[in-house]
Amino acid sequence: MMVHATDSSDSAILLSKPSDEKPVVFERTIVEYEDLSERFKHGSKDFSRQFFHVYSIRLRALTEPLAERAKAKWGNVTIYKLADLEDAQGKRAVVIGTLYKHQELKPSILRELSEEQQLAPPTPRINYCSNKDQLFLEDEMLRIKIVGNHVNIKDMVTGIVCAVIGKENEDGTFDVEDWCFPGCVPRPAISASQNAGKLLLISGLDLANRVESMSLNLLTEWIDGMIGDPAIQREEASIVRVIIAGNSIRGSAEIHTSKGHSGGKAQDSAAAKETAFAAQRFDMFLSRIVESCCVTLMPGQFDPTNHMIPQQPLHPCILPKSARFKSLQGVTNPWVGRLGSRIVSGTSGQPIEDIMKVCDVSNVSPLVWLERTLSWRHYCPTAPDTLSSYPYYEKDPFIIEECPDIYFAGNMEKYESSLWKGEDGQTVRLICVPRFCDSGTAVLVDLDTLDAQAISFGSS
Amino acid sequence: MIRKQIDIYLEALAGYINDDDKLVTYKWLSKELGIHVNLSKQLLFEYWETQRVQKNHVISATFLLMGYVKEREMRVEVVKEDHMASAKEKFEKIISEHIYSLQKTLPEIELLAITDKGDSQLSAVHSSQSVLRSDHEMEVLRWGSALLANKQMKNNTQITAPKVRANANTESKLTDQAKNVKESGAKSTTNKTAAANSSAKTQKTAFNNFFAKAIDKQSKEKTSVKGVKSKPVASSSSLTTTSPHKNNWFEEKKKPISSDNKEAKENPENISDSKKPKLNEDKEKSPKTNLPKKNAWFEAKKKPPSTSDKEAKVQVESCSDSKKANVEKFEEKSPQTEKVSKQESAVKNLSSGKTGDKKKVASSSRGKKRKTSSKGENTNKKRKRIVVISSDESSDDSETRDDIEEPDSSEEPPQVVERVKSSPSPPLVKCEGGRRKVRKLVDKTFVDEDGYFVTQKEYVYESCSDKEEEMPVEAAKPSTADVAAKTANKRKQVSLLNFFKKS
Numbered sequence: 031m032m033v034h035a036t037d038s039s040d041s042a043i044l045l046s047k048p049s050d051e052k053p054v055v056f057e058r059t060i061v062e063y064e065d066l067s068e069r070f071k072h073g074s075k076d077f078s079r080q081f082f083h084v085y086s087i088r089l090r091a092l093t094e095p096l097a098e099r100a101k102a103k104w105g106n107v108t109i110y111k112l113a114d115l116e117d118a119q120g121k122r123a124v125v126i127g128t129l130y131k132h133q134e135l136k137p138s139i140l141r142e143l144s145e146e147q148q149l150a151p152p153t154p155r156i157n158y159c160s161n162k163d164q165l166f167l168e169d170e171m172l173r174i175k176i177v178g179n180h181v182n183i184k185d186m187v188t189g190i191v192c193a194v195i196g197k198e199n200e201d202g203t204f205d206v207e208d209w210c211f212p213g214c215v216p217r218p219a220i221s222a223s224q225n226a227g228k229l230l231l232i233s234g235l236d237l238a239n240r241v242e243s244m245s246l247n248l249l250t251e252w253i254d255g256m257i258g259d260p261a262i263q264r265e266e267a268s269i270v271r272v273i274i275a276g277n278s279i280r281g282s283a284e285i286h287t288s289k290g291h292s293g294g295k296a297q298d299s300a301a302a303k304e305t306a307f308a309a310q311r312f313d314m315f316l317s318r319i320v321e322s323c324c325v326t327l328m329p330g331q332f333d334p335t336n337h338m339i340p341q342q343p344l345h346p347c348i349l350p351k352s353a354r355f356k357s358l359q360g361v362t363n364p365w366v367g368r369l370g371s372r373i374v375s376g377t378s379g380q381p382i383e384d385i386m387k388v389c390d391v392s393n394v395s396p397l398v399w400l401e402r403t404l405s406w407r408h409y410c411p412t413a414p415d416t417l418s419s420y421p422y423y424e425k426d427p428f429i430i431e432e433c434p435d436i437y438f439a440g441n442m443e444k445y446e447s448s449l450w451k452g453e454d455g456q457t458v459r460l461i462c463v464p465r466f467c468d469s470g471t472a473v474l475v476d477l478d479t480l481d482a483q484a485i486s487f488g489s490s
Numbered sequence: 491m492i493r494k495q496i497d498i499y500l501e502a503l504a505g506y507i508n509d510d511d512k513l514v515t516y517k518w519l520s521k522e523l524g525i526h527v528n529l530s531k532q533l534l535f536e537y538w539e540t541q542r543v544q545k546n547h548v549i550s551a552t553f554l555l556m557g558y559v560k561e562r563e564m565r566v567e568v569v570k571e572d573h574m575a576s577a578k579e580k581f582e583k584i585i586s587e588h589i590y591s592l593q594k595t596l597p598e599i600e601l602l603a604i605t606d607k608g609d610s611q612l613s614a615v616h617s618s619q620s621v622l623r624s625d626h627e628m629e630v631l632r633w634g635s636a637l638l639a640n641k642q643m644k645n646n647t648q649i650t651a652p653k654v655r656a657n658a659n660t661e662s663k664l665t666d667q668a669k670n671v672k673e674s675g676a677k678s679t680t681n682k683t684a685a686a687n688s689s690a691k692t693q694k695t696a697f698n699n700f701f702a703k704a705i706d707k708q709s710k711e712k713t714s715v716k717g718v719k720s721k722p723v724a725s726s727s728s729l730t731t732t733s734p735h736k737n738n739w740f741e742e743k744k745k746p747i748s749s750d751n752k753e754a755k756e757n758p759e760n761i762s763d764s765k766k767p768k769l770n771e772d773k774e775k776s777p778k779t780n781l782p783k784k785n786a787w788f789e790a791k792k793k794p795p796s797t798s799d800k801e802a803k804v805q806v807e808s809c810s811d812s813k814k815a816n817v818e819k820f821e822e823k824s825p826q827t828e829k830v831s832k833q834e835s836a837v838k839n840l841s842s843g844k845t846g847d848k849k850k851v852a853s854s855s856r857g858k859k860r861k862t863s864s865k866g867e868n869t870n871k872k873r874k875r876i877v878v879i880s881s882d883e884s885s886d887d888s889e890t891r892d893d894i895e896e897p898d899s900s901e902e903p904p905q906v907v908e909r910v911k912s913s914p915s916p917p918l919v920k921c922e923g924g925r926r927k928v929r930k931l932v933d934k935t936f937v938d939e940d941g942y943f944v945t946q947k948e949y950v951y952e953s954c955s956d957k958e959e960e961m962p963v964e965a966a967k968p969s970t971a972d973v974a975a976k977t978a979n980k981r982k983q984v985s986l987l988n989f990f991k992k993s
């Protein structure tokens with residue numbers, strides 16, 4: 031007797047009595063996998079350098095593609111150095127440089143020191159944006175203030191390399207007519223190979239602050255191919271890889287245990303214990319997934335690894351059980367990899383979060399910022415200004431070198447996705463992966479069609 | 491599927507739900523019975539339906555719903571049987587549903603989260619890529635390939651030399667206990683690569699040395715000296731101070747202390763020259779009688795690993811013999827003060843006579859050692875470790891030891907003070923920043939380039955602890971008291987006339 035009749039006959043199998051049929055077992059789809067983020071891995075660390083080099087090498091690397099694009103956009107124009115701008119004699123001129131956004135509200139260690147007498151520390155701000163913000167363009171030697179009606183200061187962040195066309199005013203400012211960004215990296219012609227399989231993205235499990243939840247259980251069972259009927263399980267078997275985009279062990283700096291007891295050392299040790307316990311639970315969770323599926327594990331802002339980006343892979347000793355499986359790959363954040371013929375890249379969310387702090391949050395969705403970082407050709411332009419990063423001096427690894435097919439940012443407020451089409455015919459699936467602890471939502475991407483869909487777990 | 495089998499399963503299921511009052515989820519059931527998850531779901535359904543038909547509706551069920559809430563948004567949800575209808579309204583299209591769990595009552599659906607996770611081997615999806623990493627791969631993953639290579643090289647240079655000897659020594663004479671240690675050590679070390687192995691080995695040998703020593707001591711108390719001699723003496727490294735050595739040095743030491751410097755020079759020739767002057771020096775500089783003894787003990791430790799067991803034993807014999815003679819000679823020659831002879835007799839009692847008495851000497855030496863350690867002078871970690879062992883094994887004859895020791899520690903000081911005065915060495919005690927500091931002999935142990943442990947003696951000034959303070963204070967007390975008495979006498983006005991005279 032069927033109580034809950036459904037329109038699919040396949041789904042009725044499990045609402046029937048056991049039959050003589052042999053239960054089906056599906057073999058998980060295998061897709062070639064390659065980690066392309068070697069450039070984010072630290073060799074020997076050298077913190078003696080200053081951050082100035084990051085900007086100079088970034089500018090040097092992006093000047094050439096920018097000059098090309100500027101010429102394509104504005105015809106045959108002369109590109110000036112800021113120092114030679116006087117030669118233009120008030121005519122239209124193109125200048126290439128790095129943007130610097132002057133923000134009074136931006137946290138500054140020098141100001142903090144000078145205001146040490148303040149009794150209460152100022153509350154951390156949601157964003158540093160104000161109406162007094164000013165925009166400058168810097169090249170290797172000079173800087174010039176940017177003005178004009180075409181300037182939307184709120185859309186710009188420090189660290190973007192761009193070309194501007196306009197005129198120098200008499201007061202030494204630069205009146206901008208138009209902008210040109212490096213643009214998304216052109217994609218080499220790809221072989222039309224079939225990409226079977228699906229990619230699952232999750233982020234923000236935050237096990238330090240969440241108890242064992244039904245949604246997490248269901249997620250595991252779904253990935254493992256335990257729930258559902260054979261038709262569903264066939265779908266589940268096509269998940270070729272799970273990408274965990276950060277903040278799996280800890281999702282915020284909050285400490286929950288032993289609050290109000292004693293600060294300092296006691297609290298530190300309590301936090302350490304909490305993290306260790308959460309890491310253990312994460313290891314349990316992960317070990318069940320890696321038993322039947324490949325996992326790419328990225329660290330996040332609050333995970334127990336280095337804080338500066340690029341964050342290095344979580345150490346295998348943190349995850350003793352799951353690290354034994356070959357199916358677990360600990361990777362850096364940001365990360366670039368290849369699945370079949372698809373290039374997948376993304377971050378655990380810090381760059382986008384930071385851009386939103388620098389700009390006004392309210393009107394622009396993170397998805398737009400994600401798209402803009404593509405056209406800026408840089409994963410995290412605000413590093414090292416407001417986002418701490420390693421002081422590179424030979425090469426800026428955050429410059430986007432390859433056009434991704436799937437480009438994601440983890441730990442976002444809510445799920446968003448769009449298919450972005452570039453000027454050179456690039457198609458990029460942009461995804462904001464929501465925090466799982468809040469939404470219980472993961473994102474499933476079809477590697478063949480680049481279709482994305484959210485899948486949420488829960489109970490009611 | 492054979493019907494009979496299913497009936498057995500159903501019966502078991504009924505038991506789990508009704509008798510054991512379990513939250514029976516499909517995954518738990520599949521793990522418990524070792525069946526495929528889909529079969530498990532069907533079993534739950536059959537049981538649930540028979541219960542419904544029979545109208546004795548005592549069990550509650552939860553269902554799993556899977557479907558699309560809207561375009562491109564899937565939802566997986568577990569709902570209670572009662573809320574099925576309302577839950578289904580949320581879905582645009584349901585693509586799958588099945589029983590998730592059966593139980594008597596379920597107050598909170600989240601309770602299901604803490605049930606067993608099931609066995610992924612019984613799921614409908616298997617992965618050929620989920621294989622375990624080999625031990626070597628793990629090692630590389632953990633330490634990085636470059637670091638690992640580095641480590642391996644270091645290990646090789648550091649370990650091989652001492653290890654070989656240690657192994658030769660211990661492996662041949664392993665007692666059962668040591669073997670046990672080895673086994674457990676092997677078990678605990680999961681890393682089986684070359685690097686890990688070598689490190690584990692050093693650990694093991696250290697353990698073995700340690701135990702061999704302990705066993706050595708234990709058995710020595712039971713057996714005669716001959717037995718002791720045949721016992722394994724792990725001399726591979728400075729780690730291992732063997733008790734024969736100790737005795738040897740202890741006895742040697744004792745004499746110089748009780749006699750004066752001249753006597754000391756007549757010490758047995760068997761002692762190597764390099765050690766002799768040092769001993770004398772020690773004696774001169776040491777503030778307490780305990781210290782030289784300790785030093786002697788250190789000396790034994792310091793003995794380079796190259797001295798073979800045999801040599802050491804020969805030394806033991808000859809030393810003790812000559813000492814015996816010495817002691818006797820001394821007694822005849824110089825019937826010094828009461829206290830000295832008293833102590834001497836104690837020494838004689840122990841060292842002369844039968845060789846079997848050696849055991850007593852050993853124990854007494856150990857007792858003193860313990861005493862020194864209790865004084866809080868212990869700075870050497872290794873020594874501490876040995877002390878711990880000896881203290882609990884020799885607790886039985888502690889009374890006799892105390893008898894011997896007491897005069898020793900209480901009556902020696904005067905002599906020591908004398909010696910200190912005559913010696914040209916730096917002062918024992920000095921004041922620095924208002925803090926009393928005592929010059930002490932401390933040994934530093936480190937591993938040299940060749941992998942040997944080297945123990946060096948150094949004199950350092952240390953601020954003295956409470957216990958150390960006692961002795962010097964005691965010595966100083968009478969004099970200050972005298973002076974005080976004298977001055978008090980001087981000041982005292984003898985008569986009325988005196989007063990007027992002064993003025």
